[in-house]
Amino acid sequence: MKKMIFVVAALLLGAMVVGAVDNAHPFGFPGKTPMDDFFLADALPNRSTENIVTAIVFDYRGFDTIGEAAVLFTALCAISVLFREGGRKR
C-alpha cells in the first residue's frame, strides 16, 4: 500500500516536472522582460557602468549585497568562536 502511494506520487511528480520543462520559454527568450530591458537600457547611460552585473549587484540591488557581506562577516565570527583557543579544558 505504502509502495503504491510512493509510486503514484513519483509518477505525478515526474509528470509535473516534464510538463513544467515542456512549458518553459526557449533559452534566450524570457517571458516577461520589462525589468531586464530597463537594466540593459539604463545601466550604461545613467550609471556609467559597462559591466551590467556589477551595476545590478552594487547599485540597483545593493541591499542584497549588504546581506552577502553580513553573511561573510557572520561566518568569520562563527569560525573564530568555534576554533578559539583557551576556554574549558577537556
Next chain:
Amino acid sequence: MNPLSVVVRTGCDLFAWFMVVFGVNVLVHGYMTPGGGFQGGAIIATFTAFLLVAYGGRKLLGWANEKIFDLFEEVGLLAFFFLAFMGFPVTFFYNYLVKPLAAGGVVPPAGTTALMSIAVGLEVSGALSMVILTMYRGIRMFETAPMEEEIGHDR
C-alpha cells in the same frame, strides 16, 4: 602542514604575488570588466592559501599578522556601509558620485559602484584569509605531537 618540495615553493614564489596583483586588477576594474569585489577578494585570499600549502603552517603563522587581515575586513565593511548611507537624502544605495561616461577624474565615472567594489574586495580578502588562518590554528590546537612529527597531507 609540512613545507612542500622546492619545486612547489619556487612555483609559489613565482605566482603568489601575481595572484595578488591580478586580484587587485579584477576588483579595481570591477565596474567595466567581468569580476568585481567578491571575485577579486577571493583571488587575493588565494595568496594566503598558496603560502600555507607551499611553505607550511608554521612559517605562515610566523609571517602573517592577523591584525592586518582583521583591519582589512573591518575597514572594507565600514566603507561599504558608509558609501551606502551617504546616499541617504535620496535613497539608501543612491549612486551620488555618478558622472557621464566620458568624464575623467580620480573616481571612475561609475561612482559608488567602483568604490563599493574596492571596499567589498578588501572585506572579502581579509575575511577569507582570516578564515584560512583561524581554521589552520584550530586544527593544530588538537594535536598533541610536536610539529616535527606532524603528518602532512603530502607525506
